[in-house]
Amino acid sequence: MAKSGALMFTAMNCDGCHGGDGSGWVGPSLADGRWRYGGADAEVFNSIYYGRPRGMPAFGGTLGAEGVWTLVTYIRSLPVPSDVPTESWEQR
Amino acid sequence: MSRAALIAMLGCLGAVAVNADSVRAAGAQAPTGEDGQWTMPSKDYAATRYSGLAGITPQNASSLHPVWTFSTGVLGGHEGQPLVVGDTMYVVTPWPNVLYAFDLTREGYPLRWKYRPDVSANAIGISCCDTVNRGAFYADGKIIYNLLDGHTVAVEANSGRELWKTQIADVSNGETTTMAPLVVKDRVIVGASGGEFGIYGWVKGLDLKSGRTLWTARNIGPDTDMLARAGTFKPPYESGVDLGARSWANNSWQTGGAPVWGSISYDPELDLIYYGTGNASPYNPEQRLGDNKWSASVLARKPEDGTLVWAYQFTPHDNWDYDANGAMILADLTVAGTRTKALVHFDKNGFAYTLDRATGRLLIAAAFAPVTWAKVVDLNTGRPVLEPAKQTGASRGNVRGICPSLEGGVSPSSPPAYSPNTHLFYTSTNNLCMDYAATRASHLKGTPFVGVTSPYFAGPGGNLGSFMAWDAATGRKVWENKEPYPNWSGALVTAGDVAFYGTLDGWFKSVDARTGKVLSKFKVGSGVVGNPISYRGPDGRQYVAVYAGFGGDWALLSGDVRSDDPADVRAPADFLKDIARHTSQGGMIWIFGL
Numbered sequence: 001m002a003k004s005g006a007l008m009f010t011a012m013n014c015d016g017c018h019g020g021d022g023s024g025w026v027g028p029s030l031a032d033g034r035w036r037y038g039g040a041d042a043e044v045f046n047s048i049y050y051g052r053p054r055g056m057p058a059f060g061g062t063l064g065a066e067g068v069w070t071l072v073t074y075i076r077s078l079p080v081p082s083d084v085p086t087e088s089w090e091q092r
Numbered sequence: 093m094s095r096a097a098l099i100a101m102l103g104c105l106g107a108v109a110v111n112a113d114s115v116r117a118a119g120a121q122a123p124t125g126e127d128g129q130w131t132m133p134s135k136d137y138a139a140t141r142y143s144g145l146a147g148i149t150p151q152n153a154s155s156l157h158p159v160w161t162f163s164t165g166v167l168g169g170h171e172g173q174p175l176v177v178g179d180t181m182y183v184v185t186p187w188p189n190v191l192y193a194f195d196l197t198r199e200g201y202p203l204r205w206k207y208r209p210d211v212s213a214n215a216i217g218i219s220c221c222d223t224v225n226r227g228a229f230y231a232d233g234k235i236i237y238n239l240l241d242g243h244t245v246a247v248e249a250n251s252g253r254e255l256w257k258t259q260i261a262d263v264s265n266g267e268t269t270t271m272a273p274l275v276v277k278d279r280v281i282v283g284a285s286g287g288e289f290g291i292y293g294w295v296k297g298l299d300l301k302s303g304r305t306l307w308t309a310r311n312i313g314p315d316t317d318m319l320a321r322a323g324t325f326k327p328p329y330e331s332g333v334d335l336g337a338r339s340w341a342n343n344s345w346q347t348g349g350a351p352v353w354g355s356i357s358y359d360p361e362l363d364l365i366y367y368g369t370g371n372a373s374p375y376n377p378e379q380r381l382g383d384n385k386w387s388a389s390v391l392a393r394k395p396e397d398g399t400l401v402w403a404y405q406f407t408p409h410d411n412w413d414y415d416a417n418g419a420m421i422l423a424d425l426t427v428a429g430t431r432t433k434a435l436v437h438f439d440k441n442g443f444a445y446t447l448d449r450a451t452g453r454l455l456i457a458a459a460f461a462p463v464t465w466a467k468v469v470d471l472n473t474g475r476p477v478l479e480p481a482k483q484t485g486a487s488r489g490n491v492r493g494i495c496p497s498l499e500g501g502v503s504p505s506s507p508p509a510y511s512p513n514t515h516l517f518y519t520s521t522n523n524l525c526m527d528y529a530a531t532r533a534s535h536l537k538g539t540p541f542v543g544v545t546s547p548y549f550a551g552p553g554g555n556l557g558s559f560m561a562w563d564a565a566t567g568r569k570v571w572e573n574k575e576p577y578p579n580w581s582g583a584l585v586t587a588g589d590v591a592f593y594g595t596l597d598g599w600f601k602s603v604d605a606r607t608g609k610v611l612s613k614f615k616v617g618s619g620v621v622g623n624p625i626s627y628r629g630p631d632g633r634q635y636v637a638v639y640a641g642f643g644g645d646w647a648l649l650s651g652d653v654r655s656d657d658p659a660d661v662r663a664p665a666d667f668l669k670d671i672a673r674h675t676s677q678g679g680m681i682w683i684f685g686l
Contacts, residue, residue, distance in 0.1 A: 010531065016288065016540020017217065025646045026217065028660040036659040055217010057538060081663075087652060089673045 005074025008067065012059065022078050027056065033080040044072045126587070128628025130176045133227040133272035134507060135625070138422035139357040141509035143626035146587040147634035148686060150604045153590050153611035156684045159635070160201055164679040166190065167656055169621050169643025171505050172227030172272060173582070174681065175235070176627035177249060180204060181637070182230070183681055187211055187223035187240045191247060197630045201683075205252030212241040212263060218538060219268050220288035222643045226355070226505070227272035227623075229280075232300055236280055238269035244282050246303060256303030260284070260296055266538050267291050274356035275300060276365060276395040283352025287370040287415065290541035293350035293387075295367065297398055309398040311350040311369045311386055312336045318386075319393070320400040327403050328453045329474040335385045344380035347535050349373030350387040354417030354504045359433070362450055364392045364401055366435060368416035368504070374533035375413055375498075376543035378485040383408040388416045390437060392452060402452035406439045408475060411484040412465055412528060413498035413544070414441040419507040421517065425565055427455050436564045438508055438519050440500030441476075443469055446564050458567030460560070461501030461521050462551040465494055486543070490529035497526035497548045499578060505644055507623060508562075509583035509591065514605050516570055517562045518591045520579035523551040524667065548647065548667040556667070559583070559593045559601075561608060571608035573601075577671060580644060582623025584636070592636055594620020596648070597674035600638055600682065616640040618678025619648075619671075633685055641679040653677060 009015055009022070022030035033039070037047050048068045051058030060068060126144025135141050148156065164170070168186030175182040181194040181201070191207040216223055219240065228237035234246040234255060242261030247254055260282055261267035266289025274281045280298040284291065293311040298304060310317040314337045315325070327335070337345050351370040358365050372380055372387035388407035393400050407414040418438055425434040425446065435449035442463035446456040457469035465483075466476035484491045499522050502508070508519035526546045533543030550556055557579035560572040581594035589605040596619040602611045622639030629635050643649055651665035652672040664672060 011534055013534065013536055013539040013541070016542045019650065020545050024650060024660065024662045026219065026222075028657065029662050032661050032663075034659040034661055036657070054213050055215070057217075062536075085661075087672070089670060 001070060001073045002077040005070045005077070008070055009074055012063070014071070022075060030075050031078045031080065033083050041072055041076065044075055045069065048072065129178070130174070130625040130627050131230040133173065133229060134355050134357065134419065137358040137360065139355055139419045139507065140421060140423070141507060141582065141584050141623065142511050143584065143586045145626055145628060145634045148586060148590050148602070148636070149588040150590060150611055152686055153602045155686050156602055156612040156636070158614060158682055159685040160683040162194070162201070162681045164190065164192070164681065166679045167643070167677045168641065168679070169222040169224045169645070170639035170641025170679055171224040171621050171623070171644050173623040173625045173639070174637050175228055175230050176625070177230045179630045180249070182228055182235050182249070184225050184228050184237050185679065186225055186641070187216060189225055189237070189239045191228070191235060191237065191252070193252060207247050207252045207254065209239055209245060211239045215241040215263050215268050218263060218266055218289060219270070220285065220540070221645045222649060224270050224505070224644050226270055226353070229273050229275050231275035236273050236275060238271060238273060238282060240268050240270065242267055242269050242284070244269070244273060244280065244298060244303065258298060258303040258305065260298070260305065264538050265289070265291060271353045272355060274358060274365065276358050279306070279395045281356055281365055281395060283367065285351045285353040287349040287351040287373055288540050288542050289538065290347035290373040290535050291349060291351060292346060293348070293352060293369060295352050295393070295398070297395065307398040309393065309400065310336070311352065311391060312340070312345045312348045312384070318400055319398045325400045325402070326451070328451050329404070339383040339385040341381035347373055347541060348380060348384060348387060352417070355419050355507060357420045357422055358395065359422055359449060362433070363394060364449070365395045366390055366392050366420040366422070366449065368418060368420060368437070370415035370417050371413045372410050374541045374543045376486050376530040376533055377409055377411045378487060378530070379533065379543070384410065388414055390416060390420055390435070390447070390452070392449070404447060404452040404454065404474060406443070406445065407441050412441070412494060414439065414500070415504055416440070417504035418502060421508060421510050422449060423510050423564070436510070436517060438502045440496065440502070440504060441465065442496045442501035444562060444564065444567065456564070456567050460562060460569065461523065462495040462525065464525070484528045484530050486530045486532050488530070490527055492527045493525060494528050495525035495551055496522065497524035498546055499524050499548065499645065499647060503580050503645070505621065506580050507582040509585040511585040511589070511605060513587060513589055515563070515565065516605065517564050518583040518585050518605070519560060519562060520581055520583065520593060521558045521560060522578040523553060523556050523558065524548045524578060525551050550667065557596070559603070561605070573603065573608050573610070577668065580619070580621040580648070581638070584624040584626060586626055592624040592638070594622070594624070594638055594640070596620070596642070597671065598640060600684070614684070616682050617680055618642045619675040636684045638682055639680065640682060642675050642677050
């Protein structure tokens, strides 16, 4: 399911906004463990199905619920880095 | 990179396609008078970005210092430049495209007014390359500029009152509007971005008084759509009808891109406007076999009715996203002993071109940045001689070691300057190469139509960018200041023989226009992707103004320089590992004086 979601992520041009592997481009990163509208399965589903402000289209009409769940499965399968809020350039 | 590849690259750098000694610059396009204002995006119709003010000189520039700053209250790449009309400075911000009018006669430059249009936030998500605005144009008592969501507005310069607002583009179709308009007589010429969304690229002519759309000319497609009329359209290297349609397999021109998001220049004597078109869509070239005319080209049209007069394609069948939206600078040069009305263009593809702007014929083409996709440009055919191993497409897999990267040898958002004093052109450059793995893209209205993965890496030399002086009469670099990061600011040069530019890590520099020696530098708080201007203040002194505001491309913003969204924290971009140590997003106007 995650594999067909990965193909769908490219075929539906999701990567055009969210970057290859969902790493972020004009749209936010989907692989950083942080979420504007929540990262639970149902919340990610709603973002894709109904769209979000600032340019995220609603894909529910095109993909149907099953297609959107396929994408959710892929997105939730992306490896998430440990959430360390500090970025340091000093050698310690 | 292999040693062989490096040698091949250096060979290309030295490639000059004419007998250099036969070409000499003459005193070209010298402004007849300097009124101390900056009323057009590129200073003048010839797009020289040359100010005739001479108060700042190599002798006194070391005392340049900030005299005023103002936060625009907006993040996003602050491309473009202010205007100065009389005693007022006008500033347009990135989305939501606020227009500020500052009173330069009063202490602290308080606002006369500000204009806050209602601009759709839906435009943000379909801006391929940040929510930028490339500036306004002053004409007939009006400030005219584009809103990101596909509208052109005219605002009364004295009062800030909206005079007209015209929808020119369709956001739901992937069109946004980032370029600065050009006003010629009573026409307002505008175009749209959307080369990453498979738009059907165009320019339009609006009526200056009413804003009504009087003509629309496509950049690709059948002659009727392109306003290419029999007996009037004479491309120098082609003949036949419907070149803009027949050079696209399977009618792929219908979603072929060729957007207009750079600047437009104008020659009043020839009565021709000149502008570049962007990439062909999608990035996977196997979905649009053929030359894909007239994407990645320069087009010359009559401003009154849009009639196409000539076109020249820099990158036929673009395989690398080499948009030709960079400035078309008009200068009169003596080429092979003949005084020529020339057009000079630094292309994303790494070559600097000199054309005859009456006919579009190629006079000179020389690499100004590392080039591996082509060996040379053939002056007889006007076509690049391709490097077969660097052609791309979904069936070719990952093609490695292509220079320049798709950010370009220079970003089209970083317009060069030309000095009739030194006869030199000044430009920022990027020293980036890429791998290019094309994939099949599907066209879904209003979503990206791209089809590529293209990681960047540094070109030879270790630096990622530079600011250089270029002799377009010999096709040679005169001097170059290497910069650690890709250089994205526009250039300014003045009659005092001082050139100005900003850097991505936030330095604003003045340099000796003849030697490149740095005369002054100041850290302006955010990366500079805007274009410096110079003007005479109400006190009679010369000033220089520039925006600081990192952005303008998602490759630049894709890393860790943003701090405004706790739900979007990314790792540093591979090719810009420590840029966030030196800059973050911002939005400031800076004015420098002696």
